[in-house]
Amino acid sequence: MTSSTLKGALLATTLLGATAAAAQQAELTIESWRNDDLAIWQDQIIPAFEAEYPDIKVTFSPSAPAEYNAVLNSKLDAGSAGDIITCRPFDASLALYEAGHLTDLSGIDGMSNFSDVAKSGWSTDDGSVTYCVPMASVIHGFIYNKDAFEEVGVTVPETEDEFFAVLEAFKEDGTYIPMAMGTNDQWEAATMGYNNIGPNYWKGEEGRLALIAGEQSLTDDAWVAPYRQLARWGEFLGDGYEAQTYPDSQNIFTLGRAAIYPAGSWEISGFNNLADFEMGAFNPPVANAGDTCYISDHTDIGIGMNAATENAEAATTFLNWVASSEFSTIFANALPGFFPLSNASVDLEDPLAQEFISWRDKCESSIRSTYQILSRGTPNLENDTWNASVAVIKGEESPEDAGARLQAGLASWYAPQQ
Amino acid sequence: MAAADKPKTRWHVAVFLAPAVLVYTAVMIYPLFNTLRLALYSEVDQERIWVGLQNFRTLFGDAIWSDQFWNALANNAWFFVIHMLVQNPIGIALAAILSSPRLRFSAFYRSAIFIPTILSFVIVGFAWKLILSPIWGIAPGMLDAVGLKFLYQPWLGKEEYALTTLSLVSVWQYVGIPMMLIYAALLSIPDEILEAGECDGITGMSAFWKIKLPLILPSIGIISVLTFVANFNAFDLIYAAQGALAGPDFSTDILGTFMYRTFFGFQLQLGDPHMGSAIASAMFGIILIGVCIYLFGIQRRLRNYQF
Secondary structure (H helix, E strand, C coil): CHHHHHHHHHHHHHHHHHCHHHHCCEEEEEEECCHHHHHHHHHHHHHHHHHHCCCEEEEEEECCHHHHHHHHHHHHHHCCCCCEEEECCCHHHHHHHHCCCECCCCCCHHHHHCCHHHHHHHECCCCCCECEEEEEEEEEEEEEEHHHHHHHCCCCCCEHHHHHHHHHHHHHHCCCEEECCCCCCCHHHHHHHHHHHCHHHHCCHHHHHHHHHCCCCCCCHHHHHHHHHHHHHHHHECCCHHHCCHHHHHHHHHCCCEEEEEEECCHHHHHHHHCCCCEEEECCCECCCCCCEEEEEEEEEEEEEECCCCCHHHHHHHHHHHCCHHHHHHHHHHCCCCEECCCCCCCCCCHHHHHHHHHHHHEEEECCCCCCCCCCCCCCHHHHHHHHHHHHHHCCCCHHHHHHHHHHHHHCCCHHHC | CHHHHCCCCCHHHHHHHHHHHHHHHHHHHHHHHHHHHHCCEEEECCEEEECCCHHHHHHHHCHHHHHHHHHHHHHHHHHHHHHHHHHHHHHHHHHHHHCCCCCCCHHHHHHHHHHHHHCCHHHHHHHHHHHHCCCCCCHHHHHHHCCCHHHCCCHHHCHHHHHHHHHHHHHHHHCHHHHHHHHHHHHCCCHHHHHHHHHCCCCHHHHHHHHHHHHHHHHHHHHHHHHHHHHHCCCHHHHHHHCCCCCCCCCCCCHHHHHHHHHHEECCEECCHHHHHHHHHHHHHHHHHHHHHHHHHHHHHCCCCCC
8 A cells, every 4th residue: 555655656756757847737628529620630720729838738539420419418417528618509509508518708808709690609599698619600602613604604693583594594505404402301402592592581690680589480571582582493403303312412513414503611622522623602692783692601610618627727728719810720721611700811722612701701691590599499490491491492382381381380389489 | 825835936937037038128128118107207497397198198289299190100001001012912922932843943032032131221221212313323224225214203202202112112121021931831831731622623823812821821910910010110211211301391201200300309409308208109009009909800810720
């Protein structure tokens, strides 16, 4: 007994002696579901941070995306979770904050770099408390095949009429499928369809917040009009689009068989590796030339602090650094298509990513209408929107019926809409 | 006590039964009763409370839930009907053909027909999705080659065809099971009976209808009830081919996918273990009723012939 204690003491002194600075060194562990990004964190992001703050050591420890929520919850309950928590947007993280697992970060310096839209994914319903630093968003729009546009002699559409004229031109020409999208997996129709083109009609945040407040309803023209446009998409999708899956659509576009791909910016790095033609992007066309354009700039990844951490000071330092433009630049260039949410200007090298992020200057940003608060109840508004978007594209349900059905579902549990 | 009357307690019976009883209790009986129990609770403000039959009242009384439930049940019934009308007759026919002594390569056919049964549903779902795909699939090309391209439809994407298509895929996968069971039953029919029939002038097809079929009826009964249980518990193929939302527009939604979506949640829909358990309990009830009807209504009327 005595000898082992002695050995332990000796060992401890040796260790302390070996690393003289160890007394102040704090260690931070990051929990994340982005195991795809492990190399980027280890080779680029963490070395850059440690170079600036040599007394803080950071470890990135991701788990599989599908298991992340469950793994994180059990680690937090057992008290073994890391100091820094990567936050899913909206209800999943809100539940963690309400259960006391995430620290209120509203007061940290870096938070002033973010707009309210950027913070909405990780704020309480009334917006008073923000518990995660917004890290990245994905932007919706349309990616197009530049070669195909040249061949058929059309230009990038700015208004809805021009958009349908382009589709019509491709349909007449016959070489290319006008638009690569299928309805088999359902979510594309809602995410890349309805929530992509919708913000132009409901005026982005204005409409989204009014819907949450109960001042607008899903039967209003602004919310039904996107379905009217979707109803016209059906004839421009490829043969058998009813059974076309998401990977099918990706392949059809990158093989150069389709002209336009309703997209999310997360496709950029994958498409860059696959497509051997030049790609461009345009934001969702507006109704009349000169109208303000709105884009879906959807908050996707945030980063917060475990309330039970012993290294709160070091964690705050790290989170402030994540909020800085230095982090944004590294992150955005390592992962083109995931855009930093801070207001600081960021230089992107990828031309397609540059195109996407340039819309932030000319358009108003919003997030997907169904994600905040409105998908908490049963029936689930997000899932219903998938279903309705598909039915409308296929012509099985009229836009007005779809709006009425969704409104009835939402009103059945959401008090402000009753 | 019985033990008092007998000279000694038969400990070995308990010892030999124990492993099976323990394993079966741990993985089947306990989860079953716990699911039934869970269906009587609900979660309010992060606390589990007793609500009695409220979940069932919601499931059957609230239009949002009951529409989905009846839709899933109707789809499930259709799924079962296709299996009964297609899988089992084909299985019996194949077994009858295979048991014919004049058929060459019967062992090869038997294996070839049985192999899909041992394939993973993920492989089956994925392979058939590719075969039927309008973009990469071989189905449109094959129909085109015989001049029947006009018959092609993106079957898995159309509400009116998707469920039937998937049922037929499932039939393709599992047709080997009734075939094997009936094949075994046919082989057990003694040649003397058939020969006696021949003496009375019953040969060929009429031998099958008049002698063999009545003798394999008990096996057909067992197959029907196995099909019933398997179909009402089905989930995997639909999930692998169409996802948890069982598209298009819930036309392929069966009780299994409905239960999964509710219990574990999907996309932004958070999981609700209590409503999920209520659906699972309803599934259990439906299967229990079906099996009871079979056991008491049909099996007792079947006669076993002893040879």
